Amino acid sequence: MAKVTIKTDKDVYQGTEEEAYESIRAIDTARRDVVLGHEIGAGAACVKCGDACPGFDLHFWRKICKNCKCGPADHKISDPTNHETIRKIGRLFDDDRAARYNRKKVTIATQPSVTDPSATTLENGGGEGEKTNTTFDWIPQGATETIVSRYMEMIPKEAQPISGTHGAHIRNKQLHEQLPSHDQAPEFCDNLSQIEADKLKNFVQEYKDNALGVGQIQEVRPNEAPILVQQVTDQMTDLMIEPPAEEQGLSAEHPGAPDKVEGSIQVNPQAPKLHITDNGTSGVSTPVPSSLPVNDQNESDAIELGSPAPKWACSKCGEGMKGGDVAVFAERAGTNKCWHPACFRCHTCDELLVDLIYFWKDDNVFCGRHYADQIRPRCAACDELIFAKEYTQAEDQNWHLKHFCCWECDTPLGGKRYVARDAHPYCLDCYQNTFAKTCSSCSKKIQADGQRLSHGDSHWHATNECFKCSGCQQSLIGKQFLPKSGYIFCSVTCKKKVLP
Incomplete structure (x- = not known):
């Protein structure tokens, strides 16, 4: 067989025609590890439209499907390797403040109530049934297996990220909606100027330093403030080894709860607080025994030996919490605030905060999207934050000048007549043809x-x-x-x- 030479954009291959093309195929296969944004989820079925949508086809800058105009989160886009999720979280926590974040699917033993909501739970007075193994796409990291199982019991069934269930799909949808990639890096935005890109980078660094955090689940304990870990090394295990209940001074009959809890349940304004320095990191660098002040710089916030037990209530619903209850704590909020697992929600959209990732502002927790919306205007067309000096306001929404276009044909509408329908602008021709x-x-x-x-x-x-x-x-x-x-x-x- 004759020798041939084949040239591509970057490489030259010599040999028989079969050998040359086999080399190209091998390299093309290897290059598939880097997936273009428009290839992710291509052809995925739409959950909303069903057969009416032939499959997901990403619009270049609107970030919606060109076929049905639903968002990526409304399509069954799979990420079996968890690669895109890892990249998204990695962009958020890529500095010295490491995240308490588990990146792998984990199988743990759970109570029957996790997979069967009709079963009785420890929380509602039922006994401990025979445990079953359940695989989750995500679990809170750094907690014991028992606490993780109880956490999952306390969030709505439809939100439990059990692999292959509707809950796992809801989690993927929330990751997309609550943590938009285009709020994280310029390369996910539509042709930003250098000035706009620099402003976005500064904005990202600002929220990383002063707002971003990951909730931590712990038991509420009288006489103790929660120990909130600020930095987690790569060697940290996904689940902590849980010592026997007797070694923790707890009752084996009620795993995770003290033998006796007394007193009324209210928020104690004197409960210890976490000192936050100007650079956004805590003044407490290591865990301390519960008998010592949490913050040496403010002894009035310390728990004194022999003092009454701190009294806790959920920061959202106000209901009391007793010792042994599983609660979510947020480092940014200080150690005197906690939430029921089902109450750790965005203050704006009231959705559960996906993977416990929160943004702290004005004494409330927000998802990434609604935190950013309070700082910068967001374009109604491309969904990106606006950093340009000039932009358009129309139909009670904000728009990049270049993105105020017909919803159907993308014709620019600046200075032109248009008709609005369902908050979307249409040029006269498209409105005429469509409606x-x-x-x-x-x-x-x-x-x-x-x-x-x-x-x-x-x-x-x-x-x-x-x-x-x-x-x-x-x-x-x-x-x-x-x-x-x-x-x-x-x-x-x-x-x-x-x-x-």
Whole structure:
């Protein structure tokens, strides 16, 4: 077989034709490790539209499907290697403040109530049933297996990220909606200028330093403030080894709960707080025994030996929490605040915070999207934050100047007439083709900027020639009329002439 030389954009291959093309195929396969953004999820079915959508086809800058105009989160986009999730989380926590974040699927023993909501739980007074192994796409890291299982019991069933279930799909959707990639790095945005890119980078660094955190689940314990880990090394295990209950001073009959808890349940304003320095990191660098002050710089916040037990309540619902209850703590909020697992939600959208990732602002926790929306305007077309000096405001929304376009054909609408429908702007031609009504009299389309008269499912041009009596042909504009069987009449007499 003759030798051939094949040139590509970057490489030259020599040898037999079969050998040369085999080399190209091998390298192309290796290069598939780097997946283009528009290839991720291509062809995935739409959960909302079903068969009406032929498959996910990403619009270049709108970040929606070109076929059905639903978002990526509404399509069954799979990430079996968890690669995209790891990249997204890695961009958030790529500095010295490491995340308490588990990146791998984990199988743990859970109570029957986790997979069967009708089963009784320890929380509602039921006994401990036979445990089953359950695989989760994500679990809170650094907690014991028992606490993780109880945490999963306490969040809604539909939100439990059990592999292969609707809960796992909901988690993937929340990762996309709550933590947009284009809020994290310029390369995910549509052609930013260097000034805009620099502003985005500064914005990202600002929220990393002062707002971003990962909730930690622990048991509420009288006489103790939670120990909130600030930095986690790569050697940290996914689950802590849980010592026997007796070694923890706990009752083996109620795993994770103290033998006795007394007192009313209210928030104690004197509970210890975590000192936050100007650079956003805590002044407490190592865990301390519960008998020592949490913050040496503020002894008034310390728990004193012999003092009454701190009294806890959920920071969202206000309901009391007793010793042994599983709670979510947020380092940014200090050590005197906690939440029920089902209450750790964004203050704006009230959705559970995906993977316990929160942004702290004005004494509330937010998802990444709604934290950013309080700082910068967001373009209604491309969903990106706006860092340009000038932008458009229309239909009670904000738009990049270049993105104020027809929802159907992407024609720029700056300075042009348009029609808004469902908060989306349309050029007159697209509105005419998509939504224009047909006149019941002349059977022609009624122009988008034209006047029309409607009654039920019937429509007419608002002219004397079209809106007229079907019997005597006189104009009915501004007059009473009698509709019947698709006709309109000025009187019963005319009706009887046409419809005897």
